[in-house]
Amino acid sequence: MSEFNWEEVEQDEYSRSATPSFVKLTTRSYITAMGVAPNRLADATFTDLAAAVTAVAKQISEGPSVGIKIPNFKAYRPYPLQAVWSGGDKISNRHVFRIWLKQPLFIEKAQFTAALAQLDFDPAIAKQLHFEQLAEGFEIQSFSDTPLDDSATALKRIQTTIADNQLVPKYNDRHREVYVAGYSKTAPVLLRVALDENFGQIDEEHVVYN
Structure with missing residues (x-):
């Protein structure tokens, strides 16, 4: 049986369309890490933690082949790295990051712990990696085929x-970046902005639920 590939099966959730769409994502398991990166994606603080989170996710996905016991295991391609950036009213001012990397429903903390033990991380890196239950919530998204900055067309x-539909951002100091094509300062990115569900009118047919 071929592996589960999020890029093929969950195309709406990980859209590469410039046209804005909406997602409402409930609580799932994530590998996480936090830090401050003044140079954003070019900062070693971010790239070192991003590489570590990605490595743990990849190790977990190997499952039984590397000695990690996973009940009901099904082969899958690891989900893309994403990060919530906060700290200012503009993208360029948001230097505080929280990395999220979603895990399939059958992955639990025991597998995260096992994978972490198999990888030879510097202790300073390893202690910053966590397994958490988080909900992304209700967000509007648009794909940017160029790196994000304050003048990004996706942001506009x-x-x-948001203005046309009388929507209200949930926060004024943060946004989410989903690195569907890999993370680097030059890579395209799926931009998401959290919304307050109590305002505006959205056609439910245009919301992706997961």
């Missing part, structure tokens, strides 16, 4: 859609 598209 989202802001226009």
Whole structure:
């Protein structure tokens, strides 16, 4: 049986469309890490933790082949790395990050712990990695085929859609970046902005639930 591939099966959730769309994502398990990166994706503080989180996710996905016991295991491609950036009213001012990397429903903390023990991380890195239950919530998204900055077209598209539909951002100092094409300072990115569900009118047919 071929592996589960999020890029093929969950195309709407991980959209590569410039046209804004909406996602409402409930509580799932994530590998996480936090830090401050003044140079954002070019900062070693971010890239070192991103590489570590990605490595743990990859090790877990190997499952039984590397000696990690996973009940009801099904082969899958690891989900893409993402990060919530906060700390200012503009993208360029948001230097505090929290990395999230979603895990399949059959993955539990025991597998995270086992994978972490198999990998030779510097203790300073290892202690920053965590397994958490988190909910992304209700967000508007738009794909940017260029790296994000304060003048990004994807950001302008989202802001226009928010205004046109009388929507209200949940926060004014943060956004989410989903690195569907890999993380680097030059890579395209799926931009998401959290919304307050109590305001505006959204056609439920245009919301992706997971």
